[in-house]
Every structure is written in C-alpha cells, then in structure tokens.
Amino acid sequence: LISPAVPRAVCVVSLGCPKNLVDSEHILGVLGRSGWRIAATPELADVVVVNTCGFLQSAVKEAYGVIRGILDSRLPNQCIVVAGCLVQRQLAALQQMFPQVEHFIGIDDIPRLPAILGRPGKTAGRPLRAPTGLCRAGLPRLVSTPGHYAFLRIADGCDNCCAYCLIPSIRGRLRSRSLHDILREARMLAANQVRELILIAQDTTAYGLDIVGRSLLAPLLRRLARVEGIEWLRVLYTHPAHFTPDLLDELAASDKVVKYIDLPLQHISDRLLQCMNRRSLRSDVEFLLGRLRSIPGMAIRTTFITGLPGETRAEFAELLEFVHQGHFAHVGCFAYSPEPGTRAARMPGPVAPATREARARELMAAQRRISLARNRALVGRTAEVRIDRFDSGRNEYLGRTYADAPEIDNTAHVRGDRLIVGSVVSASVIRAGAYDIWAESSEQGSGTRDQGVGSGRREN
Ligand code: SF4
Numbered sequence: 001l002i003s004p005a006v007p008r009a010v011c012v013v014s015l016g017c018p019k020n021l022v023d024s025e026h027i028l029g030v031l032g033r034s035g036w037r038i039a040a041t042p043e044l045a046d047v048v049v050v051n052t053c054g055f056l057q058s059a060v061k062e063a064y065g066v067i068r069g070i071l072d073s074r075l076p077n078q079c080i081v082v083a084g085c086l087v088q089r090q091l092a093a094l095q096q097m098f099p100q101v102e103h104f105i106g107i108d109d110i111p112r113l114p115a116i117l118g119r120p121g122k123t124a125g126r127p128l129r130a131p132t133g134l135c136r137a138g139l140p141r142l143v144s145t146p147g148h149y150a151f152l153r154i155a156d157g158c159d160n161c162c163a164y165c166l167i168p169s170i171r172g173r174l175r176s177r178s179l180h181d182i183l184r185e186a187r188m189l190a191a192n193q194v195r196e197l198i199l200i201a202q203d204t205t206a207y208g209l210d211i212v213g214r215s216l217l218a219p220l221l222r223r224l225a226r227v228e229g230i231e232w233l234r235v236l237y238t239h240p241a242h243f244t245p246d247l248l249d250e251l252a253a254s255d256k257v258v259k260y261i262d263l264p265l266q267h268i269s270d271r272l273l274q275c276m277n278r279r280s281l282r283s284d285v286e287f288l289l290g291r292l293r294s295i296p297g298m299a300i301r302t303t304f305i306t307g308l309p310g311e312t313r314a315e316f317a318e319l320l321e322f323v324h325q326g327h328f329a330h331v332g333c334f335a336y337s338p339e340p341g342t343r344a345a346r347m348p349g350p351v352a353p354a355t356r357e358a359r360a361r362e363l364m365a366a367q368r369r370i371s372l373a374r375n376r377a378l379v380g381r382t383a384e385v386r387i388d389r390f391d392s393g394r395n396e397y398l399g400r401t402y403a404d405a406p407e408i409d410n411t412a413h414v415r416g417d418r419l420i421v422g423s424v425v426s427a428s429v430i431r432a433g434a435y436d437i438w439a440e441s442s443e444q445g446s447g448t449r450d451q452g453v454g455s456g457r458r459e460n
Pocket of ligand 1: 160162166
C-alpha cells in the first residue's frame with residue numbers, strides 16, 4: 001500500500017442503505033490503515049469519496065445532486081472519487097456527465113483505493129463487471145455507527161431476481177461469507193464494545209444457499225449468540241421463501257436474537273407476487289406470519305410496493321385490507337419506480353405515477369393508525385430501552401426498544417440521570433405517538449452525557 005508523504009485527509013459521503021454504509025466503512029478503514037486522516041466534512045478533505053446508491057431512480061437523482069454539489073464547491077487540488085452501486089450500474093453515463101471526477105471505482109476496487117489515490121492522473125474507468133469479491137474480516141473497517149451497535153454483512157449479491165430489482169446486476173451473484181470469517185469479525189466488533197450486531201445482506205435468509213444449497217442463517221445465529229459480549233442479534237432483509245423451521249425455532253428460543261424480524265413482502269396479491277417473481281404466494285406468507293406471530297413479543301417489519309404495472313384498484317384494496325389486519329409493528333411503502341433493465345419495466349399496464357404515490361400514502365396512513373394504537377398500548381407500562389445517544393439540545397436520551405432497528409424504526413425519548421449510552425434501561429412510558437414514545441427512567445447510570453460507554457469510532 002502507498003502511504004502519502006504528508007498524511008492527507010479523506011471524507012466519505014455515504015448514500016443509500018446500511019449495506020452501502022458497510023462499504024463506506026471499509027473505504028475509511030483501508031485509507032486509515034494506509035495513513036490517511038479522516039475528515040468530518042468535504043471542506044476539510046483532500047479527497048472526497050461519494051459512495052453512491054443506484055437502486056431506484058430517486059437514489060440515482062440524489063447521487064447526481066450530491067456529486068454536482070461536491071464538484072461545485074470543490075477546493076483547489078481537491079480530488080473527487082465516485083464509488084458504489086451507481087458506478088456499477090451506469091459508469092459510462094457518469095463519466096459523460098461528470099468528466100471532472102478523478103476516479104470512478106467499482107465495489108471490487110475498494111481494497112485498491114490507497115494505490116489508486118497514490119498514483120498520478122485519473123482512473124479513466126472501464127466497463128465494470130458485476131462484483132465477484134467479498135469484504136472479509138481482514139479488510140480494515142472503521143465503524144461509523146454509535147459504538148454499541150454495528151452492521152454485520154454476512155453475504156453480498158443476490159440470486160433472487162425479483163422482477164422490479166436491479167440489485168443482482170449491480171452487486172452480482174449471491175456470495176456468502178464463511179462462518180469462520182463472520183465469527184472473526186463479530187469477535188473483533190465485540191472486543192470493541194459492540195453489544196448489538198445487525199445482520200445484513202441483500203437476502204439474509206439466503207445465507208449459505210451458494211455454499212451448501214440450504215439456508216445456514218439459523219446455525220450462524222447460534223454461533224454468533226455465543227460470541228462473548230454480544231447481547232442482541234437483529235436480522236434485517238429476510239425473504240419469505242427462504243425461512244426454515246430451524247430459523248423459526250431459533251427466533252423463538254434464542255435469548256440473544258431479538259424478537260424482531262424485517263420481512264419485506266412487497267405485495268399480498270397472488271397475481272402480483274407471481275409477476276414480481278417473489279416465489280411465495282399469499283397462503284405461504286400467511287402461514288409464515290402465523291408462525292412468527294406465535295412467538296411472544298415478535299415485532300415484524302415489512303415493506304410494500306404500490307403501483308406495479310398492472311396493479312388494479314382491487315389488488316391494491318386487497319393489500320390495504322391485509323395491512324388493516326394489523327400483522328406489522330412497522331411498515332415501509334415505496335411507490336413503484338420503473339428501473340430500465342428490469343423485467344417489471346417492460347410489463348404492460350403502467351399505473352400513473354400519481355396513483356402509485358397516492359396508494360403508497362393511503363397504505364402508510366392505514367399503518368400509521370395501527371402503529372399509534374400499538375405505541376399507545378405501551379403508555380403506563382415499563383419498556384426496556386437501549387440508549388443510543390444523548391440529545392443535548394432537548395436534554396433527553398434517544399434510544400429504542402428491542403422492537404426497533406436503529407435509524408429505521410421508532411425512537412424512544414428518555415428522561416433520566418446520567419444514563420449509560422449503549423446500555424439497556426427500564427423506562428416508564430408516559431406518552432406515545434405513531435413513531436415515537438416518551439419515557440422516564442429512574443435508573444442511576446454512571447455514564448457521561450457526551451460520551452457514555454462504548455460510543456465513538458473504532459477500527460477493526
Ligand atoms: S431479494 Fe429481490 S428485491 Fe431483494 S435484492 Fe434480491 S432481487 Fe432485489
């Protein structure tokens with residue numbers, strides 16, 4: 001690796017989802033290991049890396065805006081790098097739009113970034129193949145989330161080929177990390193005070209399918225539960241077609257795997273599920289939900305897509321009625337976005353954009369009432385809240401219950417005295433909104449408000 005003679009500073013602007021955030025953390029890690037300093041903002045950096053998302057048109061537009069903004073305000077001699085999913089998706093278009101950018105790098109290029117930045121001139125870019133590499137525990141990573149939780153990527157790529165999704169062509173085929181490598185990273189994170197591991201992949205339940213032909217998520221969770229120091233394991237991005245009986249048993253029995261599951265369903269109409277190539281029908285989904293809901297305290301998060309080509313008013317009404325049944329603690333909803341290159345974009349019967357949006361709003365309004373009722377039921381009761389940080393402006397701690405993933409689900413606003421950031425406290429719920437609860441804790445912590453235990457950045 002090439003170290004700059006005078007330590008130079010890099011700022012990474014990370015767009016998109018937690019999976020992209022892990023790539024950004026590896027970019028920071030490999031550069032930090034090569035002697036680079038980390039700058040908090042672009043104005044303080046010699047090099048700005050924009051790590052893009054390219055999943056939906058809205059993300060593409062956001063990335064264009066961010067790159068344009070960084071270029072407009074760039075400092076003399078500042079070097080701009082564009083990385084990530086959008087580079088995988090449309091390198092040639094990006095090169096044409098932003099000829100001032102010094103380097104376009106693909107996902108597999110991350111380990112080579114110090115060498116790329118160490119040589120003069122531009123990286124002209126080359127047609128990028130779908131990535132085949134996989135970040136490993138040995139690849140440096142600078143975790144950027146609050147010190148007590150971290151995302152743990154267990155696989156990359158996806159073989160599911162949902163009709164509306166470009167991810168398989170952007171991030172490549174499913175590649176599961178070895179159990180040994182994941183455990184190694186989990187132990188390093190735990191040794192750095194991480195108490196909650198959040199498992200991510202394009203489809204976490206597909207973990208192992210490319211290795212042994214069956215899901216290995218349940219055995220992985222069993223092994224991770226034995227990592228010393230880990231208190232909570234949380235699973236995001238599952239697929240209903242890949243649940244196994246032993247995974248359901250593990251979710252029910254484990255005292256480390258929180259009673260929470262992220263289960264994107266996308267729709268409930270059989271015809272649309274088939275059009276989407278989701279490989280689960282309504283009856284399969286209902287059976288799975290029944291099993292999940294039989295686990296006491298299980299909080300289920302899902303996402304839906306409204307306005308897929310051909311979605312009729314009756315099919316949307318079926319989805320709305322399904323949401324009204326109240327299966328879910330949390331619902332996210334996307335108005336369908338036609339992505340060139342996907343099968344769905346060629347399907348007949350496009351739904352007008354305004355209708356797609358209106359249906360998404362209607363669905364979210366239905367869930368909002370359910371979420372409000374669920375949260376109001378907590379008022380007067382005691383909740384266990386993990387404290388994520390102290391908000392000095394509001395003089396309160398911000399945290400969440402086991403039923404909430406950080407940055408995604410509900411926030412608990414907690415009044416208390418010197419609570420320890422990263423710890424779990426008992427708090428009496430005094431007020432509730434649709435997406436927040438307010439609570440008071442009489443626990444006496446020993447943390448400092450600014451820092452607490454386990455906060456701050458660290459490297460592994
Ligand atoms: S499961 Fe479907 S929606 Fe998710 S990444 Fe794979 S192809 Fe895309």
